[in-house]
Amino acid sequence: MICENLSVNSDGILLFGGRNTAELISKYGSPLYVMDEKRIRKNCRIYIDSMKKYFGGRSVPLFASKANSFKQIYRIVNEEGMGADVVSSGEIYTAKSAGFPLEKTYFHGNNKTDWDIRYAIDCKVGYFVADNEEEICAIDRIAGEKNVNQKILIRLTPGIDPHTYEAVATGKVDSKFGSAIVTGEAERITKIALSKRNITLCGFHCHVGSQVFDSDVYISAAEIMLGFIADMKKKYGYVTEQLNLGGGYGVRYTEKDPVIDIEANIKLVAETLKKFAEKFEINLPDILMEPGRSIVADAGITLYTVGSVKRIPEYKNYVSIDGGMPDNPRYALYKSSYTVLAAGKMNEKCDFQCSVVGRCCESGDIIQEGVYLPSSICRGDIIAVLTTGAYNYSMASNYNRIPRLPIIMINGDKDYIAVRRESFEDLARNDV
């Protein structure tokens, strides 16, 4: 199986975090997101322990909460000692409502409105990650109006193509995010930030992309960033306190995806960074990382129920489930791979090739194509889609007025509702 928290019992039923998926459906209804709290905590600890060990005590991982934002996840990552990165006022609100210490948050995004900036300063968000000149000026102006000094990092693009697909490649010079080092824009806005009275520049940020399996891209990015940091020290005497390397380590969606040893990767990145710092004759800044996907993805699965099986001989077969693009738009958006299983028929041979599709009025409403399921698959069977803990709930919509799924958290033999299922009243709540 693609993750160690998956197994099969003697009745051929899929177990997730040791729990019977069929029983979870009977208890909470269908469809469902299920998340394994133990696995989330384990993923957090790998980053926390490795960063402490290889970078020292002041280097912390931040949970990139856009991967999955709801109150309980902020409580869990906080208990584990992580900070968080937030990308909107809505995420700030959610973190705050959960009691998350906002001084440990970093506020991202390439277009923060004046309203967002005011809200974030009022909430005492620890750091802004400023994307561009207008934003640096707006943060300085609003901090001045409020008589506070706001800590910021500046987001830079080191000019790295992370060899992943275009939609999640963000470290390149022509990215909509950040300011490029090679064009001189990075230096120009660093000077602007240093000249402002109501902000304190604490360092720099870059994020090279997502679903990355190879530390080469971090190492290349880090070398370029440290080169820039050394340059700023030489030219302006500016000493960088923090270097935030972003997120992006990949997870296993299918058996084909490699297993990635995060601790070994962090060790390698740390060793290389120390060498670069020596070469550039600077002290290594505190290093931050922002894992999102690799904290929550494999801690989540989605359970559905089959409604119909359509066989079109010589053409194609369809298995329709009671969910789809509203709860998981990633195949529609990027043709993302997923492992799809018949959770109640794990001992049967899978020789029926089909597309697993949702129930929306939209032919792009597909969860996965070229799936192999048992040929006995029929109405009422449970389908499990694995590795859905990241970018599923957080990207969910109400297309076709379909209520969002609940998130059921399991922890050993305990289970609880972390997010309730939306009701019809919720759907029409704002209609006048």
Ligand SMILES: *Cc1c(COP(=O)(O)O)cnc(C)c1O
């Ligand atoms: C999306 C994002 C992350 C998290 O990326 P993952 O691939 O989920 O680890 C981290 N930092 C920034 C700035 C991001 O935009």
